[in-house]
Amino acid sequence: MLRVRCLRGGSRGAEAAHLIGAMLGRAVTGWAQRAFQSTSSAAAAQSQRALDEEHVTEPLQQECPVCSYNEWDPLEEVIVGRAENAHVPPFTVEVKANTYEKHWPFYQQYGGQSFPEDHLKKAVAEIEEMCNILRHEGVTVRRPEPLDWSMEYTTPDFTSSGMYAAMPRDILMVVGNEIIEAPMAWRARFFEYRAYRPLIKEYFRKGAKWTTAPKPTMANDLYDQDYPIRTVEDRHILAAQGKFVTTEHEPCFDAADFIRAGRDLFVQRSQVTNFMGIEWMRRHLAPDYKVHIISFKDPNPMHIDATFNIIGPGLVLSNPDRPCNQVDMFKKAGWTIVKPPTPLIPDNHPLWMSSKWLSMNVLMLGEKRVMVDANESTIHKMFEGLGIQTIKVNIRHANSLGGGFHCWTTDVRRRGTLQSYFH
Numbered sequence: 001m002l003r004v005r006c007l008r009g010g011s012r013g014a015e016a017a018h019l020i021g022a023m024l025g026r027a028v029t030g031w032a033q034r035a036f037q038s039t040s041s042a043a044a045a046q047s048q049r050a051l052d053e054e055h056v057t058e059p060l061q062q063e064c065p066v067c068s069y070n071e072w073d074p075l076e077e078v079i080v081g082r083a084e085n086a087h088v089p090p091f092t093v094e095v096k097a098n099t100y101e102k103h104w105p106f107y108q109q110y111g112g113q114s115f116p117e118d119h120l121k122k123a124v125a126e127i128e129e130m131c132n133i134l135r136h137e138g139v140t141v142r143r144p145e146p147l148d149w150s151m152e153y154t155t156p157d158f159t160s161s162g163m164y165a166a167m168p169r170d171i172l173m174v175v176g177n178e179i180i181e182a183p184m185a186w187r188a189r190f191f192e193y194r195a196y197r198p199l200i201k202e203y204f205r206k207g208a209k210w211t212t213a214p215k216p217t218m219a220n221d222l223y224d225q226d227y228p229i230r231t232v233e234d235r236h237i238l239a240a241q242g243k244f245v246t247t248e249h250e251p252c253f254d255a256a257d258f259i260r261a262g263r264d265l266f267v268q269r270s271q272v273t274n275f276m277g278i279e280w281m282r283r284h285l286a287p288d289y290k291v292h293i294i295s296f297k298d299p300n301p302m303h304i305d306a307t308f309n310i311i312g313p314g315l316v317l318s319n320p321d322r323p324c325n326q327v328d329m330f331k332k333a334g335w336t337i338v339k340p341p342t343p344l345i346p347d348n349h350p351l352w353m354s355s356k357w358l359s360m361n362v363l364m365l366g367e368k369r370v371m372v373d374a375n376e377s378t379i380h381k382m383f384e385g386l387g388i389q390t391i392k393v394n395i396r397h398a399n400s401l402g403g404g405f406h407c408w409t410t411d412v413r414r415r416g417t418l419q420s421y422f423h
Contacts, residue, residue: 002058004171012364016218025046031121031124031250034041034043038154056407063207064177064206064207064208065077065203065207065208065412065413066174066177066178066179066203066206066208066209066413067174067176067177067413067414068174068175068176068206068260068411068412068414069082069175069176069262069412069414069416069417069418069419070260070261070262070310070313070414070416070421071259071260071261071309071310071311071364071365071406071411072310072312072313072366072414073366073367073414073415073416074365074366074367074415074416075139075364075365075366075411075413075414076138076139076140076195076412076413076414076415077139077140077141077142077411077412077413078134078139078140078141078142078363078408078409078410078411078412079141079142079143079144079168079172079196079199079410079412080127080130080131080134080141080142080143080187081127081143081144081164081165081166081167081168081403081407081408081409082124082127082144082146082164082165082166082167082195083120083123083124083127083144083164083166083398083401084124084146084408085114085146085147085148085149085150085164085169086114086115086120086123086163086164086166086257086401087112087113087114087115087149087150087151087162087163087164087188088106088107088110088111088112088113088114088115088163088187088352089107089111089112089161089163089186089187089189090111090112090160090161090187090188091104091107091108091111092160092186092187092188092244093187093223093224093225093227093245094185094186094187094223094245094271094272095107095111095186096227096229097227097229097244097245097271097300098186098245098271098272098302098353099283099352099353100142100232100300101230101231103352106352107352107373108141111151112152112161113150113402114150115401119350119397119400123395123398123400123401124396126394126395126396126398127395127398127408128398129393129394129403130371130393130395130398130408131143132360133227133371133391133393134272134371135364137365137369139365140413142198142199142412144165144168144195144199145165145194145195145196145197145198146165146195147162147165147194147195148162149162149163149164150162150163153190153191153206153365155190155217155218156217157178157217157218157219157220158187158218158219158220160187160188160190161188161193162188162189162190162192163186163189163192164192164401165192165196166398166401166402166403166408166412167193167209167256167402167407167408168196168408168409169255169256169303169305169403169407169408169409169410170182170189170254170255170256170303170407171184171189171192171193171196171254171255172185172196172200172232172255173255173258173260173410174409174410174411174412174416175260175265175285175289176209176288177207177208177209178208178209178210178211179200179203179204179208179209179210179211180211180212180213180255180281180284181193181196181200181210181211181212181213181252181276182213182235182253182254182255183213183214183215183216183251183252183253183254184252184254184272185216185218185222185271185272185273186218186244186272187218190218190418193212203266203412211284213251213253213280213281213284214250214251214280215249216249216251216252217250219249221247221249222246222247222249222250222252223245223246223247224243224244224246224247227243227244229243232299232374235299235405236297236299237344237421239298239299239300239301240297242269243281244269244270244271244274244275244301245271246271246272246273247274248274248275248276250276251274251276251277251279251280252272252273252274252276252277253267253272253273253274253277253278253280253281253412254270254272254273254302254303256303256304256305256407257270257272257302257304258281258291258302258304259274259304259305259308259310260310260311261310261348261421261422262418262419262420262421262422263288263289263314263418263419263420263422264289264290264292264421264422265281265285265289265290265291265292265423266291266292266293266294266304266308266310266422267281267291267292267293267294267304268294268295268296268301268304268307268308269293269295269301270301270302270303271300271301271302272302272303276295278291280308288418292422294308294324294325294326295324295325295326296308296319296322296323296324296325297322297323297325298322303407305361305404305406305407306319306354306355306357306358306360306361306404307319307322307324307357308324309360309361309362309406310365311362311364311370312367313367313387313419313421314332314333314334314335314336314421314422315335315338315386316335316336316337316338317338317339317340317360317362318337318338318339319339319340319342319360320339320359330422333422333423335422338382338386339414340357340359340360340379341378341379341382342378343356343358343359343360343376343379343398344375344376345356345358345359345375345376345396346375349396349399349400350400351399351400352400352401352402353400353401353402353403354399354402354403354404358373358399358403358404358405358407359373359376359379359404361403361405361406361407362379362404362405362406363405363406363409363411367388368387368388368389369388369389369391370383370388370389370390370391371391371405372390372391372392372393372405373392373393373394373405374392374393374394375394375396375400378419380392393405395408
């Protein structure tokens with residue numbers, strides 16, 4: 001609260017009025033004259049007290065609508081992606097490196113076109129039902145704008161068409177009251193941020209911090225144009241050697257390669273996140289947060305949350321097919337490592353952009369509540385054994401577009417405080 005104070009003139013009110021009028025100018029002359037009409041010292045003192053009572057109030061500070069420190073505090077508000085108008089990305093070198101050979105004919109046929117219409121309709125319906133269930137669970141649901149992703153665009157360095165706004169986890173990360181826009185690594189996702197800008201501007205106006213990481217040019221030098229992938233064995237060898245399709249030409253990262261646990265964030269170097277991108281995040285978040293690089297026995301690393309998904313304080317789901325190379329440091333810190341059961345999704349179900357391990361790509365609604373695939377009965381039992389209630393939802397067709405519940409969402413607000421869980 002600010003108070004407006006007058007200078008004290010002397011014993012005579014007229015002299016005080018003259019001094020104040022000279023200082024404040026014509027805009028307040030009448031006000032000063034009325035305040036100091038009496039020539040008596042008592043009147044002058046009374047006027048001074050009246051002036052001391054005048055004040056300007058600042059607007060009440062609203063609680064910031066953006067606040068999330070980890071993956072498990074009680075969820076209050078979330079952004080859920082859209083499958084509407086989703087298009088298959090053009091079959092460029094970075095897309096080829098992130099997909100398996102059995103799906104390459106699909107990309108060659110549909111690259112730049114809509115995903116199969118019937119499949120897309122089912123995915124849209126599933127995500128709408130997921131939103132309804134979240135609302136029923138007391139969570140505020142926000143959505144990105146529906147945009148035309150078929151539009152071709154040209155920068156000085158490349159030409160592409162768009163993809164979708166289905167996976168907010170890939171592009172937006174909330175750390176405390178800050179929204180960080182990831183620069184992304186696929187050319188088809190260069191303008192994906194546009195679908196989220198109306199929401200982000202709203203959050204910013206209400207007090208959130210808003211940071212956009214340096215946008216890469218995505219020139220040819222960002223990618224190894226001759227990245228030698230023909231078989232899964234090739235991928236294993238290259239990943240073990242620390243060789244990926246993205247180079248260190250400029251910073252790039254997808255937000256989904258980071259997972260949060262209070263003051264500690266864990267990240268992997270992957271096909272879409274390079275060391276320059278990780279270092280940018282490390283410097284940006286220091287000294288309040290520490291960024292740890294971890295790695296896995298993974299032939300195709302892209303996004304950490306179907307490989308290493310932290311679901312509680314010191315509790316993590318670790319993919320048994322992609323073991324963590326640094327698992328001992330978590331055990332030494334007293335963390336519990338849980339290996340989820342083998343996914344039940346059938347081999348003939350199309351997963352054009354992901355693996356079956358989306359079964360562990362769950363969304364925690366609280367420390368004891370989880371949104372999980374309705375079809376994965378074995379993982380239901382696993383959670384029940386951990387004392388965690390399961391909210392079962394079917395998004396099997398939405399899975400085909402590249403993500404599970406964690407991917408399809410970005411938590412905007414969780415009810416909790418900043419703490420340390422890793423020592």
